[in-house]
Amino acid sequence: MSDVQVRANRLRRPSWHDPRLVVGVLVVLLSVVVGARVMAGADTTVPVYAAAGTFASGHVLGESDVRVVRVRLDGGTAGYLSARRPLPQGLVLARPVGAGELLPEAALGAPASLTRRPVSVPLPPPVPVGLRAGAAVDLWSSAKQTSDGATGYRPPERIAASAEVYAVTAARPGLGAASGDAVEVLLDDRQVRAVLDALANGAKIAVVPAPGGIPAALGDQVVGG
DSSP: OOHHHHHHHHHSOOOTTOHHHHHHHHHHHHHHHHHHHHHHHHOOEEEEEEESSOBOTTOBOOGGGEEEEEEEOSSSOTTBOBTTSOOOTTOEESSOBOTTOBOBGGGEEOGGGOOOEEEEEEOOSSOOTTOOTTOEEEEEEEOEEEETTEEEEOOOEEEEEEEEEEEEEEOOTTSOGGGOOEEEEEEOHHHHHHHHHHHHTTOEEEEEEOTTOSOTTOOOOEEEO
C-alpha cells in the first residue's frame, strides 16, 4: 500500500461500523454511569434543625428560632432533631444552646418537664461584665440584722450555686428606682425558697459569675433599655 493510500485511510471519517468508535462511546457512557452512582452514594448528608440564635433553658422554640442545615451522616446525628418533618410545636429547651448548634432531641421537652423556674433578682450596679443568658452564676445573701438599734448585715452565705441566667433586664430611665437592672435566674424549689426569703427580709443579694460560667461565644440576651 502506498503512502498516499495510508494517509487517505487515516483521514477517512469514522463510521458506526468502526469498532474503535463503538468501544470509545461505550467507555464514555460507562464512565458517566459510574460517576453518577459514585456521586449519589457520596451524598450521605441529612437535614437537621440548628439554633438560629442563642437561647436559654426554658425558651419555647418557634419557627424563627431554627434553621435547616445538612450534615453528614456518620452515625453521630441520630440524636438530633430531624428536619425531614415539621418542627414540633410547644417544645422548650432543657439546657442553653448557642447559635448554630444542632438541636439534640434530649435537650428538648414539654414545659411540664422543666423543674426550674425563673426568679427575678435585683442587680445593684455595676452589672457583672458579660452577664447574659446561659451564663452560670452563684447567688450570695447577706441577711439583715439589728443590734443595739443599729441595722447591719450578716456575713454572706451562698444560697444558689451554678444557677443558669435566663435573662438580664436593663434599667429603664425615668421609671424610678424600682426599674433598676435585674437578672432572671433559673432555680429549683429549694433555691426559690431561699431567694424569696432573702428578698422578703431585705437581705442584700450578690450575683457572682461562677468560674467559667460566662461562655464567650454566647450572644447578649439583654432586654429593656
